[in-house]
Amino acid sequence: LEKLDRADVEGLQLRLLRRLVRGAHAGSPFWRRRIDAAGLDPQSDFDLESFSAIESVTKHDFLADQEASPPFGEKLVTRPEDIVQIMETSGTSGIGQERHPLSGREYEAMAATWPYQFYWGGTLPGHRVVMTLPMGLQCGGLMLKRAGEKYGVNSLFLAAMDARRKLEAMVRYQVDALIAVPTYINRLRIVAAEMGIDVRRDMPRLKTVYTAAESYPEFWPSEVAEDWGVHISEWYGTTQAAGNHAFTCEEGIARPDGRPPVLHNIDTHVLMEVIDPATGRHVADGEEGEAVITPLFKTDNPVLRFATGDKVRFVGHRYCGCGRPFSGIIGGTIQRYDDMMKIRGTNLWPAAIDEVVFSGREVEEYAGRVWVDDAGREKVEIAVEFKTGAVANRSELMVKLKARIASSTGVKMSVVEAASGSLPRFDFKVRRWTDERRKDRQVVKYLAN
Numbered sequence: 001l002e003k004l005d006r007a008d009v010e011g012l013q014l015r016l017l018r019r020l021v022r023g024a025h026a027g028s029p030f031w032r033r034r035i036d037a038a039g040l041d042p043q044s045d046f047d048l049e050s051f052s053a054i055e056s057v058t059k060h061d062f063l064a065d066q067e068a069s070p071p072f073g074e075k076l077v078t079r080p081e082d083i084v085q086i087m088e089t090s091g092t093s094g095i096g097q098e099r100h101p102l103s104g105r106e107y108e109a110m111a112a113t114w115p116y117q118f119y120w121g122g123t124l125p126g127h128r129v130v131m132t133l134p135m136g137l138q139c140g141g142l143m144l145k146r147a148g149e150k151y152g153v154n155s156l157f158l159a160a161m162d163a164r165r166k167l168e169a170m171v172r173y174q175v176d177a178l179i180a181v182p183t184y185i186n187r188l189r190i191v192a193a194e195m196g197i198d199v200r201r202d203m204p205r206l207k208t209v210y211t212a213a214e215s216y217p218e219f220w221p222s223e224v225a226e227d228w229g230v231h232i233s234e235w236y237g238t239t240q241a242a243g244n245h246a247f248t249c250e251e252g253i254a255r256p257d258g259r260p261p262v263l264h265n266i267d268t269h270v271l272m273e274v275i276d277p278a279t280g281r282h283v284a285d286g287e288e289g290e291a292v293i294t295p296l297f298k299t300d301n302p303v304l305r306f307a308t309g310d311k312v313r314f315v316g317h318r319y320c321g322c323g324r325p326f327s328g329i330i331g332g333t334i335q336r337y338d339d340m341m342k343i344r345g346t347n348l349w350p351a352a353i354d355e356v357v358f359s360g361r362e363v364e365e366y367a368g369r370v371w372v373d374d375a376g377r378e379k380v381e382i383a384v385e386f387k388t389g390a391v392a393n394r395s396e397l398m399v400k401l402k403a404r405i406a407s408s409t410g411v412k413m414s415v416v417e418a419a420s421g422s423l424p425r426f427d428f429k430v431r432r433w434t435d436e437r438r439k440d441r442q443v444v445k446y447l448a449n
């Protein structure tokens, strides 16, 4: 597939899309209503433009559907007895977990994309791969398990161990690759240092780190790559798409040409539209918008035009020199639209504060809090935890930090010190901010799915 012409990719994508829409219309009342409302004739040879007339579906739509006809709603085409795997979203938004079951055929198809990422990242069958994503009803771990089996890697599921025991196992088994989110990679770096583990020396076979698409400070990938002597590969995926479908190629995150990394979307597996939320139109090459996804292989449990809430920057298939015919999104910049905090009239993204707080490299973790004081003023405070032993002039640093945050974000915050080890650490989902202004949603989080 990666050697096809762009025109062939688009042709195949459209054929798969028409098949999907016809099946969804015939088999699911939920989707039939939405397709009919868009005035789309499922039997016609419609194009992408007419498909985009279908209103995008949100988490709220899925939750309402499954509540009206439990447990899965009217969105299913498949018979319940054909379901082999139930998946739930993580529900960190506090409004409930969507249920996305898979048929046996979909379960196999779900695992079809990771071989691209393994191969592009330099992982071969037989390699030992540490997987740190939780194994339960959430998509990430389940998908990795099946993908690892299909591709033939030796998967080590270490999610249940603490960081120390994970590192011991990584040294003991001389692993080739690690799969973890950026925050957890940082955690492992800190604990490795405490244990006297030098990754280059003690894990000489570790060559690739696979990490999730979320935002990270610009210096971060090259720092980890240098520190550990590894290639860093990034993915993007959602539960609604039953897994990952966009990955960096051999160029990785820290590209030799210095340009921002691109995640190539496997366009024949998942259709990814990038939509300007203001106009509802597709954005142009290089512009930002919301990722709206349609997994083309999910014909038994369809998902048509799911609005992810993820803000991404779209690029066409010519961006990367590797010549693959897939469109893409820029890595390291993916944020949640609903993460955005409005503070004293200013739009503030947690990633902007991460960038400032972590750029000096003295801070190990921080927690932010927004509240309204008795006088009705919006207050923001961040508590920072310094790296152990690293910093002598802490009060001076906090003053500097406060000034840098104010100048780069336009929002004044107070900065206080937190005791070593007192702030929460994150294995998987990062939640550094508490917004006490809203009672219905206490936590502003990074990744919803």
Ligand SMILES: [Zn+2]
Residues within 6 Å of the ligand: 249, 250, 251, 264, 320, 321, 322, 323, 324
């Ligand atoms: Zn490429």
